[in-house]
Amino acid sequence: MRAPVWPIALLLAAGAACSSTSSSSASTPAAPSPAPAPAPAAPTITALTIDSSSIQGGQTATGTVTLSSAAGGTGVAVSLTSSNAAAAGVPSSITIAAGSTTGKFSISTQTVSAETSVTISASIAGGAAQTATMRVTAPVAALSVLETPSQTVGAGQPIQITARLTAAAPSSGTVVTLTSSSQVLPVPPSVTVPGGNTTAVAKLTVQAASSDSSVVVTGAAGGQNRTLAFTVWPVFLQFTSMPGDFVGAGKSMHLDAGPSSWIFNGNMWDGNNKLQITMVNASHTNSYTIFLAAPNGAPLTAGVYPIARRIPNPGEAQIDIGGDGRSCYQSTGRLEVLEAAYGPGLANMSGSVERFRATFTQTCDVTPPATGGMSGEIRLATIPFNCTINKQC
Numbered sequence: 001m002r003a004p005v006w007p008i009a010l011l012l013a014a015g016a017a018c019s020s021t022s023s024s025s026a027s028t029p030a031a032p033s034p035a036p037a038p039a040p041a042a043p044t045i046t047a048l049t050i051d052s053s054s055i056q057g058g059q060t061a062t063g064t065v066t067l068s069s070a071a072g073g074t075g076v077a078v079s080l081t082s083s084n085a086a087a088a089g090v091p092s093s094i095t096i097a098a099g100s101t102t103g104k105f106s107i108s109t110q111t112v113s114a115e116t117s118v119t120i121s122a123s124i125a126g127g128a129a130q131t132a133t134m135r136v137t138a139p140v141a142a143l144s145v146l147e148t149p150s151q152t153v154g155a156g157q158p159i160q161i162t163a164r165l166t167a168a169a170p171s172s173g174t175v176v177t178l179t180s181s182s183q184v185l186p187v188p189p190s191v192t193v194p195g196g197n198t199t200a201v202a203k204l205t206v207q208a209a210s211s212d213s214s215v216v217v218t219g220a221a222g223g224q225n226r227t228l229a230f231t232v233w234p235v236f237l238q239f240t241s242m243p244g245d246f247v248g249a250g251k252s253m254h255l256d257a258g259p260s261s262w263i264f265n266g267n268m269w270d271g272n273n274k275l276q277i278t279m280v281n282a283s284h285t286n287s288y289t290i291f292l293a294a295p296n297g298a299p300l301t302a303g304v305y306p307i308a309r310r311i312p313n314p315g316e317a318q319i320d321i322g323g324d325g326r327s328c329y330q331s332t333g334r335l336e337v338l339e340a341a342y343g344p345g346l347a348n349m350s351g352s353v354e355r356f357r358a359t360f361t362q363t364c365d366v367t368p369p370a371t372g373g374m375s376g377e378i379r380l381a382t383i384p385f386n387c388t389i390n391k392q393c
Helices: 008-026
Strands: 045-050 054-056 060-067 076-082 095-096 102-109 116-123 130-136 144-148 152-154 158-165 176-178 191-193 199-205 213-221 222-234 237-241 253-257 261-268 275-281 287-291 305-311 317-323 331-342 352-362 374-383
Touching: 045 116, 045 130, 054 305, 060 076, 060 095, 060 116, 060 130, 076 102, 102 352, 144 213, 158 176, 158 191, 158 213, 191 199, 222 352, 222 374, 261 352, 275 352, 275 374, 317 331, 317 352
Parallel strands: 054 130, 152 222, 305 317
Antiparallel strands: 045 060, 060 102, 076 095, 076 116, 116 130, 144 158, 152 374, 158 199, 176 191, 176 213, 213 222, 237 253, 237 374, 261 275, 275 287, 287 317, 305 331, 331 352, 352 374
């Protein structure tokens, strides 16, 4: 068979197409590799906060550092400083854990005498610091307690109340207001604790009382109220005398202790064997004395002493009641002590009279015999020790 014959024009066109395709394939460049992603920015501190802007010295606050982004790798170290570590101390640094944006730390404050401003700073190496300011305040001088030597007091006697604060008063002092539930024990409107001190004393005088009284004194300072309860005993000498009695001269008297009535003084002595009391009126124009003693040098305690004389025989009690310069040369009587409690005194030889109550009779032994004597009651409480009465000091 005879081979086909292709036209010249067609052969030329096909060659040109092949040449063009080969040339185009040889000149196309390779696609470029993608550029690496930029490294993430390092976290910075965006905030430093403190959970309390004002805190009393001695307490603990909490600080919080906030980052701009989560910490990576092994975490972020944050340096901490305090402008006054003596008032508010912080750790030198904390590490915020990887993946976290916040870190907390403790701020330990100390007691200060006056309000102190402290600035806390937090920083990351190479970055700007953030700061926060707090105030460390002095302890509040509030009323802690009201104190007194004895809560059982006698009418007419001086006593004192001590107001004690929880902390030293500021330089301007702390005022403690006072109130009383009864005028039997009046109190001043207030006492002031001087700056730098913790106590102040109110000096009081118990007024005359006709019967046992319960009195409550209330103090207030620094938002705190405190109370102190007292039992006020009446203090008196009461007697009735017959017309022929040399001492009483037929009078009946009731001598109440009080700052404007009768002043009672005295003490126990000789091992609590002897009780000596003097009573003087406010104008010092009248006076009475009582001298009592148990038999044979024993302590004068509660009980009945059926025979009592001014000059006792062995085994007898002693009684000597006189007034306005009058007393028995010798007497016969009876003593019943209903209550007796004594306090310490000079070298354990003498003491104050804490509580004492007794009834008595006394008849002077005279010639011709007296037509009557006297009988009565004495009641004492918190009579302060007075060593001058029996020359023991």
